[in-house]
Amino acid sequence: MGKFKIERPVYFHSWASVVGRLEREGPLGEAFDEWDATDRFGAETWEKAEGELCHRVLGLAMEKGGIGPEEVSAVFGGDLQNQCVATAHGVLPYGIPFAGLYGACSTCTEGLLLAALTLAAVSGFPRVAAVTTSHNCAAERQFRTPLEYGGQRAPTAQWTATAGGAFVLGRVGRIRISAGMVGRMIDGGIRDAGNMGAAMAPAAADSLLRWFADGEAVSSYDAIVTGDLGREGSRHLAELLEERGLSLEGRHRDCGCLLYDENTQDAHAGASGCGCSASVLAAHFLPALQRGEMKRLLFLSTGALMSPSSVQQGENIFGVAPIIQLQIQG
Amino acid sequence: MGKFKIERPVYFHSWASVVGRLEREGPLGEAFDEWDATDRFGAETWEKAEGELCHRVLGLAMEKGGIGPEEVSAVFGGDLQNQCVATAHGVLPYGIPFAGLYGACSTCTEGLLLAALTLAAVSGFPRVAAVTTSHNCAAERQFRTPLEYGGQRAPTAQWTATAGGAFVLGRVGRIRISAGMVGRMIDGGIRDAGNMGAAMAPAAADSLLRWFADGEAVSSYDAIVTGDLGREGSRHLAELLEERGLSLEGRHRDCGCLLYDENTQDAHAGASGCGCSASVLAAHFLPALQRGEMKRLLFLSTGALMSPSSVQQGENIFGVAPIIQLQIQG
Numbered sequence: 001m002g003k004f005k006i007e008r009p010v011y012f013h014s015w016a017s018v019v020g021r022l023e024r025e026g027p028l029g030e031a032f033d034e035w036d037a038t039d040r041f042g043a044e045t046w047e048k049a050e051g052e053l054c055h056r057v058l059g060l061a062m063e064k065g066g067i068g069p070e071e072v073s074a075v076f077g078g079d080l081q082n083q084c085v086a087t088a089h090g091v092l093p094y095g096i097p098f099a100g101l102y103g104a105c106s107t108c109t110e111g112l113l114l115a116a117l118t119l120a121a122v123s124g125f126p127r128v129a130a131v132t133t134s135h136n137c138a139a140e141r142q143f144r145t146p147l148e149y150g151g152q153r154a155p156t157a158q159w160t161a162t163a164g165g166a167f168v169l170g171r172v173g174r175i176r177i178s179a180g181m182v183g184r185m186i187d188g189g190i191r192d193a194g195n196m197g198a199a200m201a202p203a204a205a206d207s208l209l210r211w212f213a214d215g216e217a218v219s220s221y222d223a224i225v226t227g228d229l230g231r232e233g234s235r236h237l238a239e240l241l242e243e244r245g246l247s248l249e250g251r252h253r254d255c256g257c258l259l260y261d262e263n264t265q266d267a268h269a270g271a272s273g274c275g276c277s278a279s280v281l282a283a284h285f286l287p288a289l290q291r292g293e294m295k296r297l298l299f300l301s302t303g304a305l306m307s308p309s310s311v312q313q314g315e316n317i318f319g320v321a322p323i324i325q326l327q328i329q330g
Numbered sequence: 331m332g333k334f335k336i337e338r339p340v341y342f343h344s345w346a347s348v349v350g351r352l353e354r355e356g357p358l359g360e361a362f363d364e365w366d367a368t369d370r371f372g373a374e375t376w377e378k379a380e381g382e383l384c385h386r387v388l389g390l391a392m393e394k395g396g397i398g399p400e401e402v403s404a405v406f407g408g409d410l411q412n413q414c415v416a417t418a419h420g421v422l423p424y425g426i427p428f429a430g431l432y433g434a435c436s437t438c439t440e441g442l443l444l445a446a447l448t449l450a451a452v453s454g455f456p457r458v459a460a461v462t463t464s465h466n467c468a469a470e471r472q473f474r475t476p477l478e479y480g481g482q483r484a485p486t487a488q489w490t491a492t493a494g495g496a497f498v499l500g501r502v503g504r505i506r507i508s509a510g511m512v513g514r515m516i517d518g519g520i521r522d523a524g525n526m527g528a529a530m531a532p533a534a535a536d537s538l539l540r541w542f543a544d545g546e547a548v549s550s551y552d553a554i555v556t557g558d559l560g561r562e563g564s565r566h567l568a569e570l571l572e573e574r575g576l577s578l579e580g581r582h583r584d585c586g587c588l589l590y591d592e593n594t595q596d597a598h599a600g601a602s603g604c605g606c607s608a609s610v611l612a613a614h615f616l617p618a619l620q621r622g623e624m625k626r627l628l629f630l631s632t633g634a635l636m637s638p639s640s641v642q643q644g645e646n647i648f649g650v651a652p653i654i655q656l657q658i659q660g
Contacts, residue, residue: 002403002427004452047639073332074512082412083637084432088515088648097332097512098650099440100432100635102414110429114444121451122334142639182404182427185418305430307413309377309472318418320428 011173014065054090106303134273165278197233203319341503344395350492384420464603495608527563533649
């Protein structure tokens with residue numbers, strides 16, 4: 001059903017997370033490596049601010065790993081801005097060979113999966129990186145309305161995180177990417193750009209049903225982590241899986257539900273944006289694996305494929321959810 | 331310098347090209363598999379027309395290879411539309427696991443490179459596909475001005491091709507992808523969205539200089555094929571390489587110069603768009619390799635990384651040019 005082992009050893013070498021103010025004020029706030037209280041990262045536009053965020057988080061992942069850009073053979077990355085310009089601007093100064101991705105909010109897992117496959121296929125590469133960001137103000141202006149418009153948000157709406165995560169993969173380490181799956185696009189019939197959770201849940205369900213189709217036990221994972229279904233999408237995922245007889249046995253975690261406090265932060269159905277799962281993986285789940293509190297994790301960022309034009313032209317929003325399996329070695 | 335061998339055998343299983351009217355009327359017109367004289371492909375908007383083009387060309391590549399979508403393990407693809415929605419809409423009905431890419435006009439080579447690496451890394455996958463499209467009317471509306479505006483084009487401007495190419499890679503065949511390289515982004519200081527050739531040439535030069543840095547002979551290739559530098563960018567590439575002492579010895583071909591007739595078709599500096607190199611590879615170069623007229627080819631689609639916002643905000647346009655090496659076996 002599309003699940004594959006990554007036969008050669010591929011490990012996380014180092015990683016970093018950088019966030020904005022709201023993310024820093026949330027329940028995981030202390031865990032992020034850096035933050036900017038102005039969300040501007042020293043730049044004069046929101047679009048450029050995201051480029052700076054990308055630049056900073058990728059640089060920090062390399063710094064924390066004690067390596068320079070010349071020791072990274074390629075970087076996979078993407079963001080939500082049209083033509084992924086934030087990533088292009090963030091990566092350019094490092095001169096690392098670059099492959100741009102567009103997987104909407106699934107980009108973090110897509111990038112890690114392709115980085116792992118590249119490392120598995122190319123013996124001569126010592127390390128490959130993946131980086132993903134999103135910025136609330138750039139995303140709102142592009143996909144919905146500029147902040148100045150003051151548009152009312154629906155209760156199902158999620159808050160695009162101002163956040164980024166970067167990861168360097170290498171051939172030695174403790175946390176291994178040992179298996180993966182490319183996601184299928186699923187059309188759940190959703191046309192409401194204010195309800196991304198509902199658009200993405202059917203893809204997460206499809207990927208999980210394919211993953212567990214070989215009889216692997218849900219209980220063999222400490223957690224099954226989705227990217228940014230939020231509260232609405234997480235409920236929908238549970239219903240879809242229940243209909244098909246798959247229970248996640250209390251192991252489901254969603255980065256979109258973890259990033260903000262439901263009661264004190266006004267983020268409605270939770271966080272979204274491709275920086276959400278990237279920053280939560282880097283700040284929360286990888287450290288938990290590193291400390292040995294978790295041993296085996298399934299990680300699937302969830303993306304909603306649409307553009308403002310496609311929504312205006314009445315097209316459905318498709319979901320996609322690639323998977324990577326992380327586990328502690330030894 | 332970043333060049334790597336693809337050690338496991340990866341071959342072209344089948345391929346297809348589909349184009350619009352202007353491309354059909356050009357010098358390669360007879361070589362394309364299908365064309366639509368209206369450029370609409372039965373759809374009601376230009377954006378949806380490109381989605382149909384993608385759907386048709388991917389379907390045709392599978393048909394020509396005698397396989398169905400269930401026999402393709404994953405597809406890599408992208409286009410120029412915001413959030414790559416044309417590819418998403420074209421691929422969705424096949425249900426093939428999908429990884430979205432954004433490499434601007436370099437997407438064809440990026441997709442083939444990642445498809446080849448995936449096939450090399452995942453023993454259980456029989457076949458992986460890559461698909462790329464562009465549509466003149468969708469691209470003009472998005473990046474520059476809608477056609478109805480009747481904007482005047484500069485002599486350096488290129489014509490975004492209405493074209494697509496799809497490729498199925500497998501483990502047996504005659505034309506092998508035997509080596510590759512991920513491209514570095516190069517900032518040549520260009521800010522004019524009407525001169526893509528100048529923005530991309532420095533990246534093509536960088537990739538070729540890195541490729542030939544190990545002393546490999548230019549004469550070992552029958553052709554060194556760039557994606558869509560056009561006449562302006564091709565001249566610029568020759569100058570940049572000459573400065574660094576590398577001559578392509580009359581072997582340089584550019585898909586952007588091949589697609590339209592310089593004298594009878596009003597395409598200014600040539601063709602561009604990620605469908606340009608994809609359709610010319612499928613209709614012209616792969617058949618030449620198949621017929622044995624060529625034995626060894628270097629193929630590098632060239633991309634210009636920018637968005638309308640980044641250009642409006644005064645940012646430079648970066649080039650990128652990944653490479654694949656194609657050769658006849660036996």
